Amino acid sequence: MIQASGLRKQYGTTVALDGVDLHVREGEIYGVLGQSGAGKSTLLRCVNLLERPTAGTVTVAGQDLTALGDRELNRARQRIGMIHQHFALLSSRTVAGNVAFPLEVMGVPKRERERRVGELLELVGLQGRGKDRPHQLSGGQKQRVGIARALAGNPAVLLSDEATSALDPATTQSILALLKRLNAELGLTILLITHEMNVVKSVCDSVAIMSAGRVEESGAIADLIKTPGSRLTREIFPLPEPAPAGSVTLTFTGDPRQPVVSEVVRKFDVDLSILGGSIEDLAGGSVGRLRVALDGAEAGAALAYLRGTGLIVEVAGETREGRAA
């Protein structure tokens, strides 16, 4: 649905994007994660050409935006919704007036506009608030207005620029739940940027981790979790780094109640100490990560057994592929 290739953006001598490729599939929620200054905001703004990339192309819904003239670009943008960190609502208009804005821009007749605004406010749970002014609303409600406005043109794609960063945790969750619902009900493809791992964990199907203008790692979360040594796994499960030499880190997906640890201790003559671990719900299932130290005569055999269980086994001091040293 969104395909960006070879994106470069330079401001003078500063390189904000250094050859970024992005592939967002139809109907998925794709998160771009990174610290501030990593280039994720520039990347998002290159997708609807608020920033024109220095090099590279952006294709949204099959249309190469970089090749369009002003007028065609404006028409294409009407089919790409965007929500903003600080909501960017017009204080001179009511809630209904804000939602009607894109419809006015598109030239929708007044009666049709009013009908559509009513629908949209209901969709985001703000029915009856149309006559309010934005300053009378809470942050979460303002973002709901922002979302209603972004959806006015029936977009295929929604871009979210740190949409929950100015909100408290509970409101963040309710906005994320709304995005997830819209994604499911309308088949809306969502590209969001965030610096909060929590956002990625709660709603994203795929992720790209950015730093210094480059994508360090990208793909479906379910796949990245299964990739030994992936940065995503390390960031979701913050175990002390570097791991102590010889310690074993196990990553398991699916049913978290697999009694591997007790099995190992029963079957082999080893002592097993737990150094750290946690379990998270993400990508539609449970994922756990456990770091242990194995000591004893049969430590080698125990390790081989663990490898045979289908868990992802990483031994500190070994190469990432998990080959024995």
Added chain:
Amino acid sequence: MTWEEMLPLLWPATVETAQMVGWATLFTAVLGLPLGVALVVFDRDGLRPLPALKSALGFVVNIGRSLPFIVLMIAIIPFTRLVVGTTIGTAAFVVPLTVGAVPFFARLVETALREVGRDVVQAAQAMGASRTAIVRKVLLPEALPGLVAGLTVTVVALVGYSAMAGTLGGGGLGDLAVRYGYQRFETLLMIVTVVLLLVIVQLLQSLGDWVARRLSHK
């Protein structure tokens, strides 16, 4: 001087001042608003960056702003004659008043428009709004309270300018102050003129503040 003698002088003078300021305000708003919009739109990081044009406009505005009004009034006498056909009387002085106030108001418009958040403008761009739509539906409505405040300051400045116009044959309260207060030492009339100007300015400012507050939804 008695009240019976002063009233026939004060009333027409007040009407003349009101006429000069009223017409000049109208023309200033009509000419200054687009000029102020142009200063913002053609700016380097504006909607339609044309830095050369913006610099040229800024230069012209600065000339208008740097000339003392009394000098400007005299300097553009040929232009006034061209437009109105005469250089004396209330109607003639609407021209220099407008020429003097347009750059002033344009700068205030520029400042008010710059107060509109960048994020709001970019949100409109992201929605596919054309530049004209952004100016008409975002910049101007969002800046409206600031524009009203700017126009109020301009009207008050015009009252001041109009008094200077009085000294060169424009009539109005300034003319009255020069002819009776300065040349004939009519202290009472001078005091009444001062009070009248104070009241007019206070009323205009309060009205402007009230309207600006009514329009603001922050």
